[in-house]
Amino acid sequence: MNFGDRQGKWVVDEVKVPDACGLSGFINLDGKRIGGEIVRESMSVMRERGNGLGGGYAGYGIYPDFKEHFAFHVMFEDDSGRRICEELLREYTEVEKGEGIPTRQKCEIVDPPILMRYFLLPKREKLESENLEPDDFIVQLVMKINTQVPGSFVFSSGKNMGIFKAVGFPEDVADFYKLESYTGYTWIGHGRFPTNTPGWWGGAHPFNILDWSVVHNGEISSYGINKRYLEMFGYKCTLLTDTEVMAYLFDLLIRRHGLPIEVASKVVAAPFWEEIDQKEEGDKLEESLRMVYGSALVNGPFAVIVGFSRGMFGLNDRVKLRPLVAAVKDETLYVASEEAAIRQICNRPDNIWAPPAGEPVIGRLKGDA
Amino acid sequence: MMPNNFVPSEFIVNVDHQRCRRCKRCILNCGFGVFDFQNMTTADSSKCVACHRCVIFCPEEAITITRNPLAFKEHASWDVRLRKAIWKQAQTPGMILTGMGNELPWLNIFDHLLIDACQVTNPSIDPLREPMELRTYLGRKPEKVSVSNSNDGFEIETPVENNIKIDIPIIFSGMSYGSISLNAQRALAIAAERLGTLMNTGEGGLHNELYPYANNIIVQCASGRFGVHTEYLNAGVAVEIKIGQGAKPGIGGHLPGEKIEREISGTRMIPVGTDAISPAPHHDIYSIEDLRQLIYALKEATGYKPVSVKIATVHNVAAIASGIARAGADIIYLDGFRGGTGASPAIVRDHVGIPIEIAIAVVDKQLRKEGIRNLVSIVAAGGIRQAADVAKAIALGADAVGIGTAALIALGCRLCQKCYTGNCSWGIATQRPELTGRLDPDWGAERLVNLVNSWATELKEILGALGVNAIESLRGNRERLRALGLDSTTMEILDVKPAGR
Incomplete structure (x- = not known):
């Protein structure tokens, strides 16, 4: 089995890996579910943006039969890690169902780890004894497994959604996971171009915590302080990838601090003082945001697509140093690194544009969807 | 004989x-x-x-x-x-007296830290063509903001108040009227105003003539309480409680009576010709809870202006800083063992305290560990010699730096270390009228503005090379520093990797 140089020590304090990538995502605002082969199709035209060392997908609405359960996707280096992890899951959660993640044997993907999924709920007495909300409980459980159980890595932990990722080109990853057998209202895809890693399955995108999925193109020049800032709130950045930092920041700002996406975007892609100084007297929002959240400003080039249970958004850094294109056709919002990736799956968009630096493109499910 | x-x-x-x-x-x-x-x-x-x-x-x-x-x-x-x-x-x-900072060849950690730059995978930014932001706010910040959604858009429910906005993360350190001349203080005040930054009165009170610069002044309240009165406390943008000074941790100060001429006597509120003696401790602060009382007394007296607490960096600085943050201070001013002074016993100046680099690292780490980093801003001083030191201090975790010696050198100081004699030929550390008169405040201010603007330009160049366009992305970003020639324990304390890793 090949886990690259992380073999036997998945959680290590090593060097951070810069990488670049291709992204594509879409959401049907009516909640209509679409097959996973569509996002594969979109990604296939951006093969040049990756180098075959990481590809992955997030699908939302794919587990309607277990939509109240947290769906854990876990990779194991070997059976011993799996045994310890499953023991831990039994101790802390009620596992409704545990099974192997279905994969296609004959394809380009080689040497997969053991891939399992568990539909589970936190044990009530554990929630009470630790005095935690279920979401925070799950975050802590994921952190615990990923930092303390050797050779185990939870790469998906949301409800009615799932992450599928591997070392390989995005199309091959889709084939490996039989993506065409799932249907979802949001799909996000990613092809990776890491610059100095042999590729580790856990390092592929999307990165996920709870319902938050992030695919990311860029390198965060402010990584060091973003990481230290997150550590103050109990996040442990174990993967040493920029994307992990992105995911945790959105989790902190939006879920825990209750900031709207539009406001959280002004934190990670802060407007310049020159612009803020032109605000009316008394409009202190942006000034205060920069004062309080300066350490959460994500500086350096990035384009991200973030999925969450009822929506999706795309965002560029404050000076737009990486490409991002958006389009709308009927009830579907598309965001991708390249226009070609959108046109490949959407013939005649109603509108197609390049979102300005720092301005989020947001799609939310309609009220009853 | x-x-x-x-x-x-x-x-x-x-x-x-x-x-x-x-x-x-x-x-x-x-x-x-x-x-x-x-x-x-x-x-x-x-x-x-x-x-x-x-x-x-x-x-x-x-x-x-x-x-x-x-x-x-x-x-x-x-x-x-x-x-x-x-x-x-x-x-x-x-005792052997001396002036300025530690002159012994201790290891200078700043000189063993290297700064990163971008190549290929993330682009560097050209500061001549793109905005490069140095603005900094000093003071206590809430952990988070609350936002409400109205028809006009998003509004902040409680804006962040009581912070001091500075355009450049470099302020002038406290140097009292008495230790330096009024003309030297004038030059600092004029420069601070023009630069959008701050000067600090030191412990000698604020001369009437400097009240117009109040928006750019921190007033100090030290153990001697010289020149401290209500109007003085309210004059500046913040009050600083000076507990200690990097050049002479643990000891007080002594301005000989010969220097207490009429103007200084009026400003310090002591008779002409009497010695101005600052006790080693504040005699109303023998514990952290006493400090808390003074902090809140000063806040009450000033309508809750930010309070800074200045300490010399000593061995247990991290725990002390944590206590100061919890005692209600808004700014912690760390003065490293290379900090300057007008007069100090050489034995203390040269052998007491720890380097500012270490102090920044451990204080920032401790405050983060306790989840209270947002309660205070950290100003680091005592050994900041050049813009590279500013960048490194900020990367280690400081919000801003204070410069004293560098500012005096800009005014002509040659580091002769004879400040305590009161004979300064450059009109800086003297009260002899024939000497102070030769320091033209406007000329001095011009030189200070040039110096700080030059450093600001260099800082922007560093930020651009790092691929960031705001100083907050460098602040505490130790990932962008590497050590060359430091031992592994020191690197662990600094939380900085060796070059090559």
Whole structure:
């Protein structure tokens, strides 16, 4: 089995890996579910943006039969890690169902780890004894497994959604996971171009915590302080990838601090003082945001697509140093690194544009969807 | 009879009599009385401190100052410095006094830290063509903001108040009126206003003439409480409680009565000619809870302006800083063991305290560990010599830095370390009217503005190379520093990796 140089020590304090990538995502605002082969199709035209060392997908609405359960996707280096992890899951959660993640044997993907999924709920007495909300409980459980159980890595932990990722080109990853057998209202895809890693399955995108999925193109020049800032709130950045930092920041700002996406975007892609100084007297929002959240400003080039249970958004850094294109056709919002990736799956968009630096493109499910 | 003084002159002053046109400017300019005139200019080398005032102002470039080449028998253990100290102490039983910062060749950690830059995978940014933001806010910040959604868009429910906005993360350190001249303080105040930053009164009160610069002034309240009254406390944008000073941790101060002339007496609120003695501790602060009382007394007195607490960096600085943050301070001003002073016993200046680099690292780490980093801003001072040090201090975790010695050097200071004599030929550390009058505040301000703007430009260049366009992305970003030639324990304390990793 090949886990690259992380073999036997998945959680290590090593060097951070810069990488670049291709992204594509879409959401049907009516909640209509679409097959996973569509996002594969979109990604296939951006093969040049990756180098075959990481590809992955997030699908939302794919587990309607277990939509109240947290769906854990876990990779194991070997059976011993799996045994310890499953023991831990039994101790802390009620596992409704545990099974192997279905994969296609004959394809380009080689040497997969053991891939399992568990539909589970936190044990009530554990929630009470630790005095935690279920979401925070799950975050802590994921952190615990990923930092303390050797050779185990939870790469998906949301409800009615799932992450599928591997070392390989995005199309091959889709084939490996039989993506065409799932249907979802949001799909996000990613092809990776890491610059100095042999590729580790856990390092592929999307990165996920709870319902938050992030695919990311860029390198965060402010990584060091973003990481230290997150550590103050109990996040442990174990993967040493920029994307992990992105995911945790959105989790902190939006879920825990209750900031709207539009406001959280002004934190990670802060407007310049020159612009803020032109605000009316008394409009202190942006000034205060920069004062309080300066350490959460994500500086350096990035384009991200973030999925969450009822929506999706795309965002560029404050000076737009990486490409991002958006389009709308009927009830579907598309965001991708390249226009070609959108046109490949959407013939005649109603509108197609390049979102300005720092301005989020947001799609939310309609009220009853 | 045996001579009493065994210490030979440190420097030799040489006047080229062929070039000298006997204008006597050197006699006027020297604050230390080196020169005399008897048919021709003569020099008493034993008084020379190498402040170069005569050299710079001689129109004929006739004066040269050289180190006294007198040979001492080499001895690796008995350094000449030590032998001279013993001769002096055998001559009189007093402590050896000195001025400015630590002069011993301790390891300078700043000089063992290297800054990162972008290549390929993330682009560097050109500061000449793109905005590059240095604005900094000093003060307490909430952990998060609450936002409400109205028809007009998003509104903040409780804006962040009580912070001091500075355009550049460099402020002037506290240097009292008394230790330096009023003209030197004027230059600092004018420069602070023009730069959009701050000067600090030090512990000598605020002269009436400087009240117009109040928006750019931090007023200090030290153990001697000189010049502290309600109007003074309310004059500036913040109040600083000075607990300690990097150059002399744990000890107080002494401004001799000879320097307490009328203006200083009025400003400090003490009689003319009396010694101004600052006790070693504040006698109302013997514990952290006492500090808390003074912090809140000052807040009550000022309508809750930010309160800064200045401490010398000592071994247990992280825990002390945590206590200060919890005691209600808004700013912690860390003064490292290289910090300057107008007067200090050499033994304390050279041997007490720890480097500012270490202090920033451990304080920032401790406050983060406790989840209270947002409660205070960290200002780091005591050994900031250049823009690279500013960048490194900020990357280690400081919000801003304070500069004192660098500012004085900009005004002409040659680091002769004789501030305590009150003879400063450059009109800085003196109260002799014929000397202070030569420091033109506007000229001085211009030089200070140039210096700080030059550093700001260099900082922007560094930020651009790092691929970030706001100072907050460098702040605490130790990932962008690497160590060269530091031991592994020091690197672990600094939380900085070795170059190559």
